Amino acid sequence: MSTTPLSPTDRTILRRNRARARTDRSALYEILDEGLICHLGVVVDGTPRVIPTAYGRIDDTLYVHGSTGAASLRAAPSQEICVTVTHLDGIVLARALFHHSVNYRSAIVYGVPRNVTDPDEKLAGLRAITERLAPGRWDTARRPTPKEMAATSVLAVSLEEASVKTREGGPNDDDEDYALDVWAGVLPVHQAFGDPVPDPRLRPGIPVPPDIAGRA
Amino acid sequence: MSTTPLSPTDRTILRRNRARARTDRSALYEILDEGLICHLGVVVDGTPRVIPTAYGRIDDTLYVHGSTGAASLRAAPSQEICVTVTHLDGIVLARALFHHSVNYRSAIVYGVPRNVTDPDEKLAGLRAITERLAPGRWDTARRPTPKEMAATSVLAVSLEEASVKTREGGPNDDDEDYALDVWAGVLPVHQAFGDPVPDPRLRPGIPVPPDIAGRA
Numbered sequence: 181m182s183t184t185p186l187s188p189t190d191r192t193i194l195r196r197n198r199a200r201a202r203t204d205r206s207a208l209y210e211i212l213d214e215g216l217i218c219h220l221g222v223v224v225d226g227t228p229r230v231i232p233t234a235y236g237r238i239d240d241t242l243y244v245h246g247s248t249g250a251a252s253l254r255a256a257p258s259q260e261i262c263v264t265v266t267h268l269d270g271i272v273l274a275r276a277l278f279h280h281s282v283n284y285r286s287a288i289v290y291g292v293p294r295n296v297t298d299p300d301e302k303l304a305g306l307r308a309i310t311e312r313l314a315p316g317r318w319d320t321a322r323r324p325t326p327k328e329m330a331a332t333s334v335l336a337v338s339l340e341e342a343s344v345k346t347r348e349g350g351p352n353d354d355d356e357d358y359a360l361d362v363w364a365g366v367l368p369v370h371q372a373f374g375d376p377v378p379d380p381r382l383r384p385g386i387p388v389p390p391d392i393a394g395r396a
Numbered sequence: 397m398s399t400t401p402l403s404p405t406d407r408t409i410l411r412r413n414r415a416r417a418r419t420d421r422s423a424l425y426e427i428l429d430e431g432l433i434c435h436l437g438v439v440v441d442g443t444p445r446v447i448p449t450a451y452g453r454i455d456d457t458l459y460v461h462g463s464t465g466a467a468s469l470r471a472a473p474s475q476e477i478c479v480t481v482t483h484l485d486g487i488v489l490a491r492a493l494f495h496h497s498v499n500y501r502s503a504i505v506y507g508v509p510r511n512v513t514d515p516d517e518k519l520a521g522l523r524a525i526t527e528r529l530a531p532g533r534w535d536t537a538r539r540p541t542p543k544e545m546a547a548t549s550v551l552a553v554s555l556e557e558a559s560v561k562t563r564e565g566g567p568n569d570d571d572e573d574y575a576l577d578v579w580a581g582v583l584p585v586h587q588a589f590g591d592p593v594p595d596p597r598l599r600p601g602i603p604v605p606p607d608i609a610g611r612a
Contacts, residue, residue, distance in 0.1 A: 216484060216487070217498065217500075219446050220446075221444035222444055223442070226439070227475075227478065228437035228439050228445075228476070228477060228478040230444075230478045230480040231480070232502050234498065259443075260443040262446045264446040268432060271432070273533060274537065275537060276538040276540075276544075277526055277534065277537045277539060277540055280529065282529065288447075306493070313498065317489060320579075321489075321490065321491060321492060322491055322492040322494075322578065324492075324493055350596065361599070361602060362537050363536075363604055363605050363608065364594070364595040364597075365593050365604075366592070368591070369432065370587070371585060371587060372585070372586055373583055373585055376582070377486075377584065378581040379566040381566075381574055382579065382581060383575070386577060389579050392579065
């Protein structure tokens with residue numbers, strides 16, 4: 181567990197609900213290493229655009245990828261972007277509607293992305309993205325061809341500037357509301373995997389690999 | 397089911413993977429009415445900020461709320477924002493790494509938010525947000541006091557300008573790769589509820605209401 185602090189900047193210091201701020205870097209890594217997709221924010225023609233996409237992490241670098249034809253990725257390297265990963269952990273049901281809330285862990289990363297051109301880093305970045313979504317596949321599926329690599333953009337964002345915010349635990353009601361005849365507590369929420377669905381064109385005799393079956 | 401088309405604007409017409417675009421308004425409603433949180437994009441000091449938050453929908457208006465003290469909400473009414481709701485439905489495991497993908501449904505809404513000041517609309521917006529996260533609670537939990545209402549900002553965004561993108565089904569591999577000895581298919585992903593956890597301070601004898609127990 182890294183205990184290197186997150187580097188506070190004006191916009192990553194939480195002003196509200198400060199008790200929810202986490203300032204150790206390991207909390208950032210944990211959130212990023214548990215997610216499947218992020219929400220990437222870019223500014224296009226002066227207005228924000230928020231796009232769900234895959235991502236991966238190597239040390240203090242976050243990688244996202246896309247087609248070289250995607251407008252949002254083409255615009256990105258010249259300007260700052262924001263990458264947010266959120267885990268919704270529960271719905272907090274208080275006695276008062278005003279105190280309803282959610283339990284969550286979220287990481288927000290700011291940075292000017294770097295277009296990755298070094299072939300080794302590009303491959304490593306793609307591997308990190310693949311391993312995040314589909315651990316084990318890098319070693320079993322067909323690797324990218326040079327043509328496929330050329331059709332793929334990989335962007336790297338430093339994790340230097342990031343904030344982490346979490347909420348956990350039960351509701352916090354006003355003192356006088358604890359006497360109310362209202363159920364209160366937390367409804368846990370989590371992401372779950374179903375049973376793998378084989379491709380109809382799967383060749384007979386190929387079993388579901390353990391790394392996929394084991395997630396279901 | 398509404399068959400009113402989504403109104404195409406330059407930025408909501410998909411240029412890539414057009415087969416994934418949905419152009420009927422009912423697809424937008426379905427995605428919004430199934431989500432628990434959205435990712436709200438705002439521009440702060442010229443750079444994007446992406447924040448997870450609750451939301452609700454009434455007809456063609458989307459509502460988000462927050463403390464009147466939140467900087468991102470204070471900045472929002474003067475500028476365009478982006479609201480994205482994403483459902484991750486599966487991890488698409490192709491024979492080639494290049495064709496790995498995800499099944500998903502996502503809605504992206506653009507608009508200049510309106511600060512809701514009309515008391516009736518403000519209450520209706522809060523109710524829509526509450527019902528999205530915690531159906532049934534509006535009728536059982538304590539309603540907001542005037543002081544609590546004053547401490548809460550509600551923003552309304554028109555659903556006029558929105559795009560919907562979905563992917564479903566199995567992998568699409570290159571012809572020559574179907575002969576490979578690699579398992580291919582989809583690993584379904586869904587959001588699931590756990591067993592309700594009562595607040596330690598819950599008064600004895602209050603059972604879990606059916607609307608909460610029924611989701612687990």
